[in-house]
Amino acid sequence: MAATATGFVLGALIGSITTAVGSGILYWKRERDRTDRLRGALAAELRTYDYLDEMIEDGQYEAVTERIEPPTVYGSVGGDLGRLTDDEITALVAFYADCRWLDGLQDPEDKKEGIDRVVNHRRTALEALENRSNAG
Template sequence: MLETALGFVLGGVVGSITTAAGSGLLYWKREQDRTDRLRGALAAEVRTYSYLDEMIDDGQYESVTERVENPVIYAAVGDGLGRLSDDEITALVAFYADCRWLDGLEDPEDKKDRIEAVVERRQDALAELVAETD
């Protein structure tokens, strides 16, 4: 009788631990998948800004200030950025801040060096996002 009761208690404890571990692992996997999807969406959006690289490389400084697109994904997922690494967040914020600065900029010919840095920041942001995916 004592052995039966001990078996029930031990079975309940083992079952509880197994269920908790399984639930925790499933939760972790879902959160990881959610972060990976966020990272992929942001990387896709950063890739769409490749036209800035081409325009800046061609010296179209005046045109690029009129062509900067508003970010859609970055603006929509601002509260989810905390899922990313500090390096990813820093690179993304730097790039999108530069895009905001570039939009409607007056006298771009005087700011060529800073405008050319936008290309580097875009590439840095993309590299950070892709590096975390690998």
């Protein structure tokens, strides 16, 4: 009788541990996948800003200030940015702050140097997201 009770207790204990470990692994995978989808969405949005690179490289500074698109993904995922690394967040914030600065900027010809940095910030943000996605 004692052997049977010990067997039931051990079986229940092993089953509980196995269930807890399995649930933990499943939770971790779902969270990782969710973060990867966030990175993918932000990277896709950054790629839509390719036109900025071309316009800035062509010296169309005035046109850039009139054509900047408001961010859709970045604007809607603010609460989830904490899932990303500090480098990714810093790069994204730098680029999207540039976009806000560019929107309706007065006298863009006088601010060419700042406008040229927008291209670098976009590329840095895109590289940070893509490198992390490839590493994870």
